[in-house]
Amino acid sequence: MEPNICMSRRQFVGTAAALGLSAVAAGCGLKLPFELFGRPSSVKKVNGLEYRTLGKTGLEVALLGLGGFHFIERDAALTKQIVSRYIELGGNYVETAYSYGNGDSEIKVGAALQGLRDKVVLATKVGARDKAGAAKLLETSLANLKTDHIDIWFMHAVQSPQELDQLLADDGAIMAAEEARAAGKVRFIGISGHGWADVLLDGLKRYPFDVVMHNFNYLDRFNFPSSEQELLPYAVEHEIGIVGMKAVGDGLLYRSPEPALRYTFGLPLSTMVAGMNTLEFLDGDMAVAKNYQPMSAAEQERLFADAPELGNYVCRQCGKCLPNERNVPIPTIFQLEGMLDRQMIDITNRDAAETNLRYQLAYWFALGDVAKERYAALAVNKDDFASCAAVEPNCPYKLPIVRKLEYVDAKMTA
Ligand code: SF4
Secondary structure: OHHHHHHHHHHHHHHHHHOOOOHHHHHOOOOOHHHHHOOOOOOEEEOOEEEEEOHHHOOEEEOEEEEOHHHHHOOHHHHHHHHHHHHHOOOOEEEOOOOOOOOHHHHHHHHHOOOOHHHOEEEEEEOOOEHHHHHHHHHHHHHHHOOOOEEEEEEOOOOOHHHHHHHHOOOEHHHHHHHHHHOOOEEEEEEEOOOOHHHHHHHHHHOOOOEEEEEOOOOHHHHOOHHHHHHHHHHHHOOOEEEEEOOOHHHOOOOOHHHHHHHHHOOOOOEEEEOOOOHHHHHHHHHHHHOOOOOOHHHHHHHHHHOOOOOOOOOOOOOOOOOOOOOOOHHHHHHHHHHHHOOOOOOOOOOHHHHHHHHHHHOOOOOHHHHHHHHHHHOOOHHHHHHHHHHHHHOOOOOOHHHHHHHHHHHHOO
16 A cells, blocks of 8 residues: 555654664665766876866876775885886876874885876875874874875774764864865865764765765665765765775675776766785776776666675665565664674675685674664564565565574674
């Protein structure tokens, strides 16, 4: 009965919004990226590599950016080879962070960029939330990178409302950034975060950041729907530059680099940073970037349906299990599971290597306590789960809804 369906979906949207989750995801399905934004446009090509404008900064950046985290696993000589080759192949966006090995990555990148500094947009990040601590770390970063200015200085990994409050306070890191910008040591100020986009969105609304950096991939699209459905539209509307990271989900999508990169290139970001710490990785990712063709709607739907990493376990937030007899908010519960462990800890027996990888990545964003609090606030009745068997045939992805609900409840209440 249609009125009943609408009423039920409104209830679920309200429940999700009250929990700070994606209201779009709660009952009506997620929109495809190009339905929200249209197709991103390029400004030019360099050696066959697309460049896009980074929001209001006006910087023109290569679609494939070079991430610095994994240089801590390589020596200075190989880092130099990779950085040089990346630039030769047409790249111009190089990023690192002080916290990557307490300056180790910055030192290697700085050495690699000698004689090449003016060919790249150089970004680094600061984890200190107070003004004095951030100002001190900036001097260290400038020395490590052997440069007199950073193009984009990110407030690094802002994960909680408390951290955001601290850095935006009168004695917060943002004041160090503003003074550094006035002194010509920093050109643009950014904010970065993982997993939970709500804090970043709040940050963009409270302070005129030039650039935002966040994780985007076809797995976390379903774990953290607000990233694509709310953060990106806000950034696009306000012309805030968007830098993507974690196209391969920190490694879980490692068997699928081509569709993983291709999917993210279709988002309205200007550059997707990838951690390429061998020449082979660099050549492979660069080939995907240079051959990039946008995915059609049908291709995107096929990817979501067939991706082996999503299988018949990851909830695609389509809402087709709503309404149900006992009003169990199934997509909302599975969205909270995404927040808890990215739906990586599932009910499949796997080999030891795959299991270890999943346990390494599942809790990377450390949002377990928040997820558990929100799950408790839902006050679901476990006795209602069995009734969801009636809507299992509605699930286009053949999720074992009842079994998954019981498994999630066990994880949330452990
Ligand atoms: S459980 Fe299945 S039907 Fe329900 S929202 Fe998730 S993917 Fe869609």
